[in-house]
Amino acid sequence: MKKIIFLFFCLSFRGISFAQLSDTYYQSIVNNVSYDSVFSNLLNFENFGVKNPGSQGLNNTLNWVISKYSEYGYTDIKIDTFTHNGNYLYNVVTTKTGTLHPDIFVIIDGHYDTVFGSGTNDNGSGTSVILEIARVIKNIFTEYSLRFINFSAEEEGFLGSEHYVTYVVNPQNMQIRLVINIDEVGGVAGYSNDTVKCESDQSYPLSNNAASAAFTDTLATLTELYSPLNTKITNAYSSDYVPFQQNGEIITGYYENNASNYPHTVNDLLINLDTNYVYKIAKAATAAALYFARAYNASAGNQVIQDVSDKINVSPNPFQDKLFIKAGSNNKDYFFSLYNETGQMVMKKELYSNNLINVPPAKSSFYFYLITDNYGGVIKKGKLFRVQ
Ligand SMILES: [Zn+2]
Incomplete structure (x- = not known):
C-alpha cells in the first residue's frame, strides 16, 4: 500500500x-x-x-x-x-x-x-x-x-x-x-x-x-x-x-x-x-x-518551498490534543492540514492570526502538517508527535 x-x-x-x-x-x-x-x-x-x-x-x-x-x-x-x-x-x-x-x-x-x-x-x-x-x-x-x-x-x-x-x-x-x-x-x-x-x-x-x-x-x-x-x-x-x-x-x-x-x-x-x-x-x-x-520542472530542478515559515509557529511539539498556531498578521488566507501516519488527512482548517486547534482523539503517533496558501502553495510543513 x-x-x-x-x-x-x-x-x-x-x-x-x-x-x-x-x-x-x-x-x-x-x-x-x-x-x-x-x-x-x-x-x-x-x-x-x-x-x-x-x-x-x-x-x-x-x-x-x-x-x-x-x-x-x-x-x-x-x-x-x-x-x-x-x-x-x-x-x-x-x-x-x-x-x-x-x-x-x-x-x-x-x-x-x-x-x-x-x-x-x-x-x-x-x-x-x-x-x-x-x-x-x-x-x-x-x-x-x-x-x-x-x-x-x-x-x-x-x-x-x-x-x-x-x-x-x-x-x-x-x-x-x-x-x-x-x-x-x-x-x-x-x-x-x-x-x-x-x-x-x-x-x-x-x-x-x-x-x-x-x-x-x-x-x-x-x-x-x-x-x-x-x-x-x-x-x-x-x-x-x-x-x-x-x-x-x-x-x-x-x-x-x-x-x-x-x-x-x-x-x-x-x-x-x-x-x-x-x-x-x-x-x-x-x-x-x-x-x-x-x-x-527541467529548468529549475527541485522546487524551493516558499520560505515565510518563520512567521508561522505551530506548538507545542509533542502535543496532547490541542495545537496553537500563530499565523502572524497576513492578508492571505492560510490553511492548516493535518495528516496521520498513514497519510490520511485528519483535518483541514482555515487559519486566522491566532488559532487554537482541537485534534480528534487518537493514540500516540506521528503527524504531518502542511500550511498552504489560497493557491495550494506550501508555506510550511512539519512533523509533530502526539502523546496521550
Ligand atoms: Zn457517462
Whole structure:
C-alpha cells in the first residue's frame, strides 16, 4: 500500500525531481487552466448534438477531439477501431511520452458518446476536462507517460474501454500505473456544487482495491489543495474504468456530487449544468495528472518551498490534543492540514492570526502538517508527535 508518509520521506532522495503533494511549480501549471477554454469545449461538444453509434454527431465529435489534440501540438494520436451493430466506432488515444518511464502509463479517460441528447454533462464535461489537461500539460516534462483516451460506446456498455483493454492493454502487456476516469462532472445549475466524488475500486477482483484506495485518497488531497472543491470518497461503478479494474488495473475517478437528473435526456445541456464547477474539476484533474505522472520542472530542478515559515509557529511539539498556531498578521488566507501516519488527512482548517486547534482523539503517533496558501502553495510543513 502506497502511503503519503513514504513520499514525504523520499523527497530528498530523488534526483531530477521529486513529487510532493503541494508544489509551486504544479500550482503555476494549474493556474493555466482556463475557464474560457473549458466553456468553449463544452459549447462545441453541445453543438454536435446526439452522439450515438452511427450518428453524424458522433463522427463530428470524433473529428473535433482529434483536431483539438493536434491543435495543442500532440503528434502521437492513434485511433483504436471497433465495430458494434455494423457501425465503425473509434477510441482516440493520445500519448505524451514520459522521460523516465516511457513504458508505464497514467491513463486519463472519459467517453465522448451520448444517448438521446447532446450529453453536455454526460460526458461533454469529462471530455472538456481531459482536453484542457492535455492543453496545459503539453510542454511539461513528466517521468511517466500520460495517455489521454476518449472512449466511444460507453453508453452501449463500456464497449470502447472493453475493446481497448482486450485488444490493446493485454496483447501489448501494457504497464498501467493508474487509470483516472472522468465521467459526468457538470453538477447541477442553481445548486452549490462545491464537492466532487473521488471514486475508489470496491469491486472484484479485490487484489487492486487497496492500491486504488490509496491513489484515491491522494486524488482527494490533491483536489482539495489545488481547487476550492471538497471531496467525498465513493465507490467506482458503471463507467469506463470498469473493464480496467476487472483486468486488475488500479483505477480512480471523478464524478459529480450533486447528481444531475438530465443525463440520457434531451435536456442534458449547458444551461442545466454548472460551467464553473467543470472549470474547478479541470484544475483538480490537472493537478492529479501532474502529480501521478510525476511532472517536473527541467529548468529549475527541485522546487524551493516558499520560505515565510518563520512567521508561522505551530506548538507545542509533542502535543496532547490541542495545537496553537500563530499565523502572524497576513492578508492571505492560510490553511492548516493535518495528516496521520498513514497519510490520511485528519483535518483541514482555515487559519486566522491566532488559532487554537482541537485534534480528534487518537493514540500516540506521528503527524504531518502542511500550511498552504489560497493557491495550494506550501508555506510550511512539519512533523509533530502526539502523546496521550
Ligand atoms: Zn457517462
